[in-house]
Amino acid sequence: MRDAFIFTVPTEKGGTRIDKFISEECERFSRSAAAKIIEEGGVCVNGTVISKNYKCKENDKITVLVPEVKPLETLPQNIPLDIVYEDKDLLVVNKPKGMVVHPAVGNYEGTLVNALLYHCGDSLSGINGVIRPGIVHRIDKDTSGLLIVAKNDFSHIGLARQIKEHSFERAYECVVHGNIREDNGTVNQPIGRHPKDRKKMAVTYRNSKNAVTHFEVLKRYGDFTHIRCRLETGRTHQIRVHMAYIGHPVAGDEVYGPKKVQKGLNGQCLHAKHIGFIHPRTGQWLEFESELPEYFINLLNKLDNKIK
Secondary structure (H helix, E strand, C coil): CCCEEEEECCHHHCCCEHHHHHHHHCCCCCHHHHHHHHHCCCEEECCEECCCCCECCCCCEEEEECCCCCCCCCCCCCCCCCEEEECCCEEEEEECCCCCCCCECCECCCCHHHHHHHHHCCCCCCCCCCCCCCECCCCCCCCEEEEEEECCHHHHHHHHHHHHCCCCEEEEEEEEECCCCCCEEEEECCEEECCCCCCCEEECCCCEECCEEEEEEEEECCCEEEEEEEECCCCCCHHHHHHHHCCCCECCCCCCCCCCCCCCCCCCCEEEEEEEEECCCCCCEEEEECCCCHHHHHHHHHHHHHHC
């Protein structure tokens, strides 16, 4: 039996396009997903199937029938990987900007997991299921840099424990808007789902988790600042949310930054530069650094030229 969601349109949402209304009311649906369900005849307003151009009226009764879930098969793909370190238990990958970590709606191919399945075969931990084999922690699609992958459940459990205990080191570099006056500082504010936009995260004290980001200034460029951030916790979009919260959003961030986005970045200027951890089998401390990618260096050069 198909799941159904039923909504009543409040006064303030009158005039809203139907696909936009559905995506705003339920975090399960993106606007494009809602539009697809509408096109397939899965949305009724007051008992009548409507088109995606329909604009809601006050007190409309909207019924959304969820399509039957099709099993997702994640296939190996021969996609080049920048492997920084590898042994029988784990590997460290330098993920490029623009690559999605694991398959999800709208991104079934070309992901890091597709590439890992080709490279590692069956040698990936199964703790996170068939969609995220080997994935211990994630970085966003438009964040570049270092990511650790577990080849078996033993290493996955050991690495996950270090992340939970905050002994797993993660440091990022980014360029943020504005001139940060302090040479270093800490943002200690809880992060949870945005109360009004369920696709975003926000500093909030409702249904949130503790989040701590330490930062230090590397160089100031007048209207921008190059900083290094060290994560004490690992919440979704943590650096992006915390820096926006203190008035210095990450350059190029289309979600948490200013409406006028820095050109040529194609997403936030954020790079996972350093990771350090205890090897779960040998007990040896390992740490790795990643060179800043071309897009990041190009922005720094552009900012350098402006202040000369």
